[in-house]
Amino acid sequence: MLKDKFGRHINYLRLAVVDRCNLRCTYCMPENGLTWIKQHELMTDEEMLRICSVFTDLGIDKIRITGGEPFVRKNCIDLIEKISKLEGLTDLSLTTNGLLTGQYLPQLKEFGVKSVNLSLDTLNEDRFFTITRRKSFDKVMKTLDGLLKYHFKVKINTVVMENQNIEDIVPLVGLTKELPVDVRFIEEMPFNGNDTNISLKWNYPQIYKYIQEHFPTIEKIADPKSSTAYHYKIPGFKGDVGIIAAYTRSFCGDCNRIRITPSGILRTCLYEGGGINLKDEIRSGKTDQELKEIIINSIDKKPKDGWEAEKLTLTDSSIHQSMATIGG
Ligand code: SAM
Numbered sequence: 001m002l003k004d005k006f007g008r009h010i011n012y013l014r015l016a017v018v019d020r021c022n023l024r025c026t027y028c029m030p031e032n033g034l035t036w037i038k039q040h041e042l043m044t045d046e047e048m049l050r051i052c053s054v055f056t057d058l059g060i061d062k063i064r065i066t067g068g069e070p071f072v073r074k075n076c077i078d079l080i081e082k083i084s085k086l087e088g089l090t091d092l093s094l095t096t097n098g099l100l101t102g103q104y105l106p107q108l109k110e111f112g113v114k115s116v117n118l119s120l121d122t123l124n125e126d127r128f129f130t131i132t133r134r135k136s137f138d139k140v141m142k143t144l145d146g147l148l149k150y151h152f153k154v155k156i157n158t159v160v161m162e163n164q165n166i167e168d169i170v171p172l173v174g175l176t177k178e179l180p181v182d183v184r185f186i187e188e189m190p191f192n193g194n195d196t197n198i199s200l201k202w203n204y205p206q207i208y209k210y211i212q213e214h215f216p217t218i219e220k221i222a223d224p225k226s227s228t229a230y231h232y233k234i235p236g237f238k239g240d241v242g243i244i245a246a247y248t249r250s251f252c253g254d255c256n257r258i259r260i261t262p263s264g265i266l267r268t269c270l271y272e273g274g275g276i277n278l279k280d281e282i283r284s285g286k287t288d289q290e291l292k293e294i295i296i297n298s299i300d301k302k303p304k305d306g307w308e309a310e311k312l313t314l315t316d317s318s319i320h321q322s323m324a325t326i327g328g
């Protein structure tokens with residue numbers, strides 16, 4: 001069992017399989033994209049699988065495939081299949097923008113993926129284009145239909161942004177009335193791959209207040225252990241509503257997660273600048289046992305919270321990292 005020095009049990013790995021993406025969400029990356037990771041710096045399938053296997057040996061039982069957009073990685077579905085077979089893994093999930101995902105739903109089901117997080121910031125086609133800079137709204141809605149048809153547990157991720165999608169909050173909460181989907185409103189974080197600073201108007205209390213004004217019967221419900229979202233329900237509605245205080249970082253005390261970037265960097269905190277590169281360790285010939293020791297050592301140094309992590313890694317650069325390279 002992996003534990004950090006604060007006694008937090010680490011059992012959840014978020015694996016970003018690629019940094020590239022077929023959308024250009026304004027809060028995640030600039031219009032021209034990022035300086036993409038070079039092919040030889042990207043982990044191969046074998047390296048990703050080996051790292052996952054070392055982690056499951058160490059007690060990680062939950063892996064989420066993320067990115068960039070996972071299915072932009074060549075043969076990502078084959079990698080997911082291989083990961084799904086790892087001994088000790090009890091929960092394999094995926095975060096996706098839904099553009100290419102629809103065609104893989106039967107296979108994902110077959111590989112035991114139960115839960116899929118779908119990013120959807122608006123229910124309006126024009127606003128979708130403004131936010132993502134691509135005309136792909138219909139594809140995402142089709143994927144949402146498919147996910148429900150195949151009985152995946154669906155969570156919709158919505159980043160809340162002033163002047164961009166506030167008018168979508170009520171319709172998105174409304175989705176939970178008839179559909180068994182959870183909608184999670186996320187505070188915008190400064191991971192946009194450019195030099196734009198954000199001023200966070202829509203923080204957790206503000207988002208909650210807005211929802212409560214429109215749905216006065218809203219009730220707090222229990223939050224699962226280590227959840228990053230504060231959970232609510234409108235009585236009689238099928239799905240739940242969540243708010244993720246990603247920027248104000250009030251959930252770190254219970255954090256159970258670590259991240260691996262597409263180039264193999266182990267990040268023990270979302271707000272950390274970056275830690276050891278496990279791909280480089282593999283390529284230098286380290287054994288599994290040596291990799292385990294490196295990982296245990298890094299996890300022991302996991303910062304207390306996102307504030308401490310940020311303080312430790314402040315850089316001179318005015319360019320923020322992109323969530324696509326960190327693995328959101
Ligand atoms: N491309 C996939 C997608 O969009 O679902 C997976 C990767 S994306 C980086 C993962 C999650 O990070 C998405 O739900 C996205 O909304 C969220 N995200 C990206 N940039 C963010 C930011 N600056 N603040 C808050 N959430 C962000």
Ligand code: SF4
Pocket residue numbers: 021022023024025028029067068069097119323324
């Ligand atoms: Fe792509 Fe996801 Fe970033 Fe949007 S949030 S640009 S879909 S990686």
